[in-house]
Amino acid sequence: MLKPTGSIYVHLDWHAVHYVKVAMDEIFGYGNFRNEIIWHYGARATVRKSGLPRKHDTILLYSKSSKYTFNPIYRPYKDTEMKRYNKRDEKGQYALIKRKRRDGTVYYGKSYVNEKGAPETDVWDIPTMASTSRERLGYPTQKPEALLERIIKASSKPGDLILDPFCGCGTALAVAQRLGRRWIGIDAEMPACVVMQQRLDKLGSRPEIIDEVELMTEAKLRDMKPALFQAWAVKAVQGRMNRKLSADGGIDGWTIVGDPIQVKRSDRVGVKVVREFQTVIQDDNRMGGIIIAFGFTSGAIKKAEDAKSKYGINIELKTVKELLQ
Structure with a gap:
């Protein structure tokens, strides 16, 4: 799949790197091994009685041939x-x-x-994202954009094609888009594809999900990570996501007409949730909204009916089961 000038970066932790290195030598040839990059992600170390604290992962870099693209990193x-450079002449x-x-x-x-x-050497000091970082999307394996930017700049030129076959929330694709590269992203989870799509929309790209191969079930959705479940639910009603994952004012997304969407991982969403969502709608000067959950209490259903009859506010209560049909 790689063109002769192409390279592959494989990110691993201490569990697998030594075994995968042997496999990569077999596949690409020992002579095409280029670097073992140490990603030192810092963070405060804690005392471990069984050994030294682990503060790095490994990235293996292989090329397809000796004609691979590589741009030195500075x-x-x-x-x-700079203290060593303490003299100056006409050259600098x-x-x-x-x-x-x-x-x-x-x-x-x-x-x-x-x-x-x-x-730059083969030891990269790039911190992980802070919990308050604007980059953070709530995806558990999300990498900092600085890491992907260094990789993409080093081994490609503008217009080159970047493939990430396990792209999660799409960091590699977002960085490739920003750097003027073409890209293809693959992920096994449909909600992850939705997160990617909406992330790339904000960069002016208009990505399309080519093939939705996963048949979603209620059981899979119950086991899904919260951020992915939220993405699936918003997409299921053709909405767009709210990128803020905390302090979002009770709004997880918006419908195509701008009404708020709220997603709950509960079988018994009650009156309090509907009442507070009604306040959110009114404060936003809207006349409707959608709450998505696994189930609602009879009190919640009655509260939504009262909101419509008394105030003209249409709160749609949609269950996951309905959205799967």
Whole structure:
């Protein structure tokens, strides 16, 4: 599948990296192994009685051939590095570096500051996303965009095609779109595809889900991660998602006409939820909205009926079972 200039990056943790490395050597050839990248994601270390705290994952880089695309990576110089470059001439700022001639004699040569920055090594210090990060979408394996940006810039050119066959919430696709690359994303979970689609919409792309191969059932939805269930439910009523996952004011999405949607993972959504949702609708100067859940109490159904008869507010109570039919 890879073109001759292509590369593949495989992200692994300590459980599997050594076994997968052997398999990758068999598939791509030992000679096409290019780098073992250490992604040091930092965060505060906690004491472990059984060993050292784990603070990195490994990314294996292989190429299809010796003609692979690679663009050197640069980073800003650290303050400690810049202290060495304490001299200047007409060519710029430089440091004196001790070197040896073939005959063993010593001399000092000039090493100038590179305008592009310091060459990046195979140890990447890229922190994980903070819980308050605007990037965070609630997807458990979501990677920081800075990590994918470094990978895509290093091994592709504008217009190249990026494939992520396990793309989750679509970070690689979003970064590829922003960097002017073409892309294809694949995921086994339909709700993940919905999250990707709505994320890419915000970047001006208009992605299409080509094939919805998964037959969804109520049991699968009950086991689904909250963010994915929310995405599925909003998509099921042709809505668009609210990207805020906390402090969202009780709004998980909006219908095509702008009415709020609220999603609950409960079999017995009660009066209180409907009452508070009615307030949300009124505060937003709307005349309707949708609550999606596994089930509603008789009191909740009565409250929704009262909202319509007394105030003209149409609160639709939709069960998962209805949406699956």
